[in-house]
Amino acid sequence: MQTLNSQDIETFRDQGFLIIRKLFDADDIALLCHAFDYTLTLAARPDLPEDILRGRGDVHIHLQAPDGATGPAVRYIRKVQWPALLHPAFEAIRTSPIFAQLLAPLLGTSLKQYINQINFKIPGGDIAFPWHQDIRPTPAFTDQIDNYVQTIIAIDQATAANGCLHIVPGSHKLGNLKTTRYATGQIEQHVDVTTAVPCEADPGDVILFTSYTVHGSTPNTTDQPRRSYINGFVRAKSCTVGKWAFLNGQPIPITSDRDYHALRAKSSE
Numbered sequence: 531m532q533t534l535n536s537q538d539i540e541t542f543r544d545q546g547f548l549i550i551r552k553l554f555d556a557d558d559i560a561l562l563c564h565a566f567d568y569t570l571t572l573a574a575r576p577d578l579p580e581d582i583l584r585g586r587g588d589v590h591i592h593l594q595a596p597d598g599a600t601g602p603a604v605r606y607i608r609k610v611q612w613p614a615l616l617h618p619a620f621e622a623i624r625t626s627p628i629f630a631q632l633l634a635p636l637l638g639t640s641l642k643q644y645i646n647q648i649n650f651k652i653p654g655g656d657i658a659f660p661w662h663q664d665i666r667p668t669p670a671f672t673d674q675i676d677n678y679v680q681t682i683i684a685i686d687q688a689t690a691a692n693g694c695l696h697i698v699p700g701s702h703k704l705g706n707l708k709t710t711r712y713a714t715g716q717i718e719q720h721v722d723v724t725t726a727v728p729c730e731a732d733p734g735d736v737i738l739f740t741s742y743t744v745h746g747s748t749p750n751t752t753d754q755p756r757r758s759y760i761n762g763f764v765r766a767k768s769c770t771v772g773k774w775a776f777l778n779g780q781p782i783p784i785t786s787d788r789d790y791h792a793l794r795a796k797s798s799e
């Protein structure tokens with residue numbers, strides 16, 4: 531199993547990001563694809579509770595209709611938060627020993643998780659993520675630059691044409707830019723975004739970056755979807771919020787104050 535070596539850690543600290551190739555294999559990605567399909571059928575259900583559509587709780591199925599769109603809303607699904615509460619494949623990858631082993635040199639072996647999310651860029655959805663940082667709330671997070679790692683697993687091949695993630699190398703060194711997330715033009719007042727690099731990736735590759743790293747992406751202009759699976763991990767002792775992922779290297783099953791059993795996949799689904 532892969533772990534980060536000293537060169538990886540130096541690159542991560544210096545550039546604010548790192549791409550690990552082939553961290554997850556084709557079997558893992560096939561299971562995740564199945565779980566993405568399940569989530570799409572769920573999102574198409576006409577009886578979805580308003581709390582789920584509005585994100586009043588852990589699970590948020592976020593549908594986005596572009597201006598003037600007439601197609602079914604599910605075509606424009608943008609993201610689902612805490613999908614690990616909906617499908618066992620998302621739970622298995624979130625708490626995979628592959629993540630525990632990879633991240634131990636950066637974060638230790640007791641980790642919490644602040645974000646668990648799947649993103650969809652379905653053709654025609656016009657879904658973009660304008661330049662932003664993933665600043666975590668303080669004082670719940672302490673010293674987040676050293677203790678937080680955002681991870682994005684590529685499910686489909688990610689290319690410039692299908693709206694792959696772009697990152698501005700070194701931008702994390704500017705700290706918290708105190709901009710409004712996704713607000714047009716704000717990040718550009720602090721950062722030369724023309725120096726951004728495309729993070730093209732194959733299925734199973736994982737992009738790691740800090741919460742201060744400036745990143746964003748443009749719409750998918752191809753006729754194939756681009757999907758990704760995001761998990762943000764934090765050293766447990768530097769965070770008072772979130773859900774547990776690993777305690778002393780052992781996976782901790784996900785819990786919620788809410789009851790999602792009616793939406794959860796049976797293992798056969």
Ligand SMILES: O=C(O)CCC(=O)C(=O)O
Nearest residue numbers: 659693694695746747758
């Ligand atoms: O993968 C992408 O296109 C960007 C995702 C992102 O930055 C976000 O979900 O906030």
